[in-house]
Amino acid sequence: MNFQSIVGRIRTALIFVALHIITTVLPSQAGPLLTEKLAYSEVTVQNPQDPEFSSFWKDELNDVDWVGPRGVKVYRRWFFNADGRRLLVTMLSAGVACGIRECPVRIQTELGQRVLETMACDQPDLHEISIDRLSFVACGVPHAIPQAGPRDSFETRDVRNYSHNGSILRASFYKSGAVRIEYDELRKGLPPELRGAVLFQGGMDKRGTVVGTAYTFKSGCSPAPYAVQGRLGRKGELTLLGDAPIRDGRTCDVLGFAPGSPNARLTFVDIGWDD
Known part of the structure; x- marks a missing residue:
């Protein structure tokens, strides 16, 4: 074997070693995970019957100090997972339930x-979701989110936040064309049990025409349904029209339906996307 052949083999071996180092070492030296803030909704909970507590954390009742100086707060935010599901992340901030620097967090469907x-970490301002929607990140510490299927394999398409009569509503749009709008953050004066109530459910065609059932609410009564229809605007705005129920002032009875009812015209203003 001549000198040039030996040099050639050494060069090939060095190249192989270098490639091996690049493929095995560099991934562990990758740059920071790209994330975006969750921007939680924050609710101060006064008692175990509060829907924000009973809906997500009622099993932690015995681990909550209701009179302690920390108080009891629930943070929550909807987002889309990598597989297309709409998931809810929620954190409980309360004495006993939280440690010195950490609080319990749950993600559910x-x-x-x-x-x-x-x-x-108990700092909600430092809670994030990775851009690829594969990790929940708290104070820089990633927590992998289990996937139920391949990317975009589920039917949820997007969620919008709507303003309606001073309240914030969450509108869910699905690839099947189904639409659901429910109360998310209530204006002053509305009963807390209305949070999460469905105000409209129906469907939307490819032209943006929305048709379905809306509901009116009266304390102590079942929701009263009525037919509505409208059209989704270019800026996401939505107006639904339909003869709305007229209730008996003393009972839950529906006396009839009228176009002049305050609920005959429902206006929703798009205030941004819920990530």
Whole structure:
């Protein structure tokens, strides 16, 4: 074997070693995970019957100090997972339930199925979701979100936040064309049990025409349904029209339906996307 052949083999071996180092070492030296803030909704909870507590944390009742100086707060935010599901992340901030620097965090599906449960830093302003929607990140610490299927394999398309009569509503749009609008943050004066109530459910065609059933609410009564229709505007705005129920002032009875009812025209203003 001549000198040039030996040099050639050494060069090839060095190239192989260098490639091996690049493929095995560099991934562990990758740049920071790209994330975006969750921007939680924050609710101060006064008692165990509050829907924000009973809906997500009622099993933690014995681990909550209701009179302690920390108080009891629930943080929550909806977002889309990488597989297309709409998931809810919620954190409980309360004495006993939280440690010195960490509080319990849960991620669940729309139907309440638990996806992830962990302890995370107690600074909600530093909670984020990775851009690829594969990780929940708290104070820089990533927590992998279990996936139920391949990317975009589920039917949820997007969620919009609507302003309606001083309240914030969450509108869910699905690839099937189904639409659901429910109360998310209530204006002053509305009963707390209205949070999460469905105001409209129906469908939307490819032209943006929305048709379905809206509901009016009266304390102590079942929601009263009525037919409405409208059209989704270019800026996401939505107006639904339909003869609305007229209730008996003393009972839950519906006396009839009228176009002049305050609920005959429902106006929703798009205030941004819910990530």
